[in-house]
Amino acid sequence: MNKQSLIYTVIFTFLVSFVFVTVLAFANEATREQVRLNQELARQRAILNALNIDYGGPEDVQAKFDGVKVVERNGTELYQAQKEDYLVVAKEFSGSGLWGTIRGILAVQEDMDRTIGLEILEHNETPGLGGRIDEPWFKQQFRDLRIVDGTIEVGDAGEGDEDKENGEIDAITGATRTSDAMRVILSNELSAFQSILGGNS
Amino acid sequence: MSEAGSILKDNLWSNNPIFMQVLGICSALAVTNLLVNTMIMAIGVIFVMAMTNLTVSIIKGLMPRKVRMMVQTLIIAFYVIIVDLLLRAYLPDISRALGPYVGLIITNCIIMGRAEAFAQSNPPLISMWDGATSGFGYMAVLLAIAFFRELLGFGTLFGIQVFPDAFVPWTIMVTPPSAFFLLGFIIWIGKTIMNREGAPA
Numbered sequence: 001m002n003k004q005s006l007i008y009t010v011i012f013t014f015l016v017s018f019v020f021v022t023v024l025a026f027a028n029e030a031t032r033e034q035v036r037l038n039q040e041l042a043r044q045r046a047i048l049n050a051l052n053i054d055y056g057g058p059e060d061v062q063a064k065f066d067g068v069k070v071v072e073r074n075g076t077e078l079y080q081a082q083k084e085d086y087l088v089v090a091k092e093f094s095g096s097g098l099w100g101t102i103r104g105i106l107a108v109q110e111d112m113d114r115t116i117g118l119e120i121l122e123h124n125e126t127p128g129l130g131g132r133i134d135e136p137w138f139k140q141q142f143r144d145l146r147i148v149d150g151t152i153e154v155g156d157a158g159e160g161d162e163d164k165e166n167g168e169i170d171a172i173t174g175a176t177r178t179s180d181a182m183r184v185i186l187s188n189e190l191s192a193f194q195s196i197l198g199g200n201s
Numbered sequence: 202m203s204e205a206g207s208i209l210k211d212n213l214w215s216n217n218p219i220f221m222q223v224l225g226i227c228s229a230l231a232v233t234n235l236l237v238n239t240m241i242m243a244i245g246v247i248f249v250m251a252m253t254n255l256t257v258s259i260i261k262g263l264m265p266r267k268v269r270m271m272v273q274t275l276i277i278a279f280y281v282i283i284v285d286l287l288l289r290a291y292l293p294d295i296s297r298a299l300g301p302y303v304g305l306i307i308t309n310c311i312i313m314g315r316a317e318a319f320a321q322s323n324p325p326l327i328s329m330w331d332g333a334t335s336g337f338g339y340m341a342v343l344l345a346i347a348f349f350r351e352l353l354g355f356g357t358l359f360g361i362q363v364f365p366d367a368f369v370p371w372t373i374m375v376t377p378p379s380a381f382f383l384l385g386f387i388i389w390i391g392k393t394i395m396n397r398e399g400a401p402a
Contacts, residue, residue, distance in 0.1 A: 003263070003264075003265050004265055004266060004267070008265060009265040009267055009268055012263065012264070012265055012268070013268050013271070013272070016260075016272055016275065017275060020275055020276070020279045023279070024279060024282055024283070027282075027283060027286055028286060031286045031287070031289065031290035034290040034291070035286075035289045035290050035293075038289070038290070038293040039293075042293065042297075124300070126375070126376060127234055127235070127375060128234060128354055128355065128370075128372075128375030128376070129372065129375060129376070173372075174372045
């Protein structure tokens with residue numbers, strides 16, 4: 001058969017595409033469950049981190065996460081955990097960063113007195129600059145930070161604001177616009193919490 | 202020297218895909234700010250390139266000339282998606298760090314270049330070897346760039362702190378432009394040594 005003929009070309013192209021795509025479809029099917037589990041696990045870890053709940057391996061994550069109540073309030077899904085003398089609620093947020101959408105989890109005390117924790121699920125900020133929103137020192141700043149005037153202020157660039165009473169976090173060196181984006185996102189987020197929880201602060 | 206040996210030398214040194222052919226620059230700039238990411242990316246490229254060359258070489262006798270580049274692209278895309286699925290299922294953290302760059306292996310012109318220039322006219326096993334060694338050449342240059350970028354940009358190597366805390370990281374090393382400078386230096390050094398050896402530059 002003439003390999004340069006039109007019919008051969010069409011049949012060849014069709015068969016090659018068919019074979020490769022079929023194999024891919026099976027590969028996708030075979031890994032789908034694992035990928036879904038990974039995503040689920042990453043999400044549960046993020047929520048537990050935000051709620052300030054310690055955990056160990058994957059089974060422990062599952063067990064601890066089962067202790068977190070998922071409730072719906074005013075049409076928004078909230079994750080709720082009971083601490084000794086107060087209730088913590090966490091909620092997923094998203095907003096625009098410098099290069100793309102930043103998604104994460106923010107947890108606050110139910111009376112909106114303090115933020116409990118921040119966790120980043122997804123971002124496209126510059127690695128090493130804005131991307132440092134994903135680093136522990138940055139997220140640690142939101143642990144038990146007092147909320148002043150219903151918002152979080154971003155101060156000068158630094159290595160982490162240790163003062164938990166001033167309602168302020170340090171900006172990231174060399175990432176002014178990501179820091180600013182975080183300020184806007186988190187302010188919006190706190191207003192959202194305010195209206196959902198009918199806050200009294 | 203045996204054929205395999207001379208191919209190895211060619212692809213690693215005298216015809217290195219990056220600093221002699223100046224191909225695959227996009228990923229050389231994008232993924233080289235951390236050694237771990239660079240390593241995984243390079244292994245992905247080696248795998249895709251070896252398998253693509255093998256596959257192209259096996260079916261080259263059946264391929265109509267008109268559609269051969271299209272089929273090559275299909276084969277490359279096939280293996281890249283396999284790599285992406287494997288990373289997502291079994292190395293989710295690295296998959297997250299590499300983000301869109303895995304998918305961009307498809308557009309790495311070294312792969313198509315080798316498929317078209319070598320696999321299209323050589324037997325399967327030696328084509329596979331050519332693909333893999335081209336990948337090694339690519340990996341060597343990328344690791345060299347990543348070594349300096351991670352060392353100066355973060356003060357770490359493979360994530361392990363090597364500089365004291367007092368070290369002030371060079372912000373520019375974290376961003377893509379620094380890879381441009383480093384790549385320029387590497388091409389400069391490589392060509393200088395080559396000229397000294399009397400090899401045609």
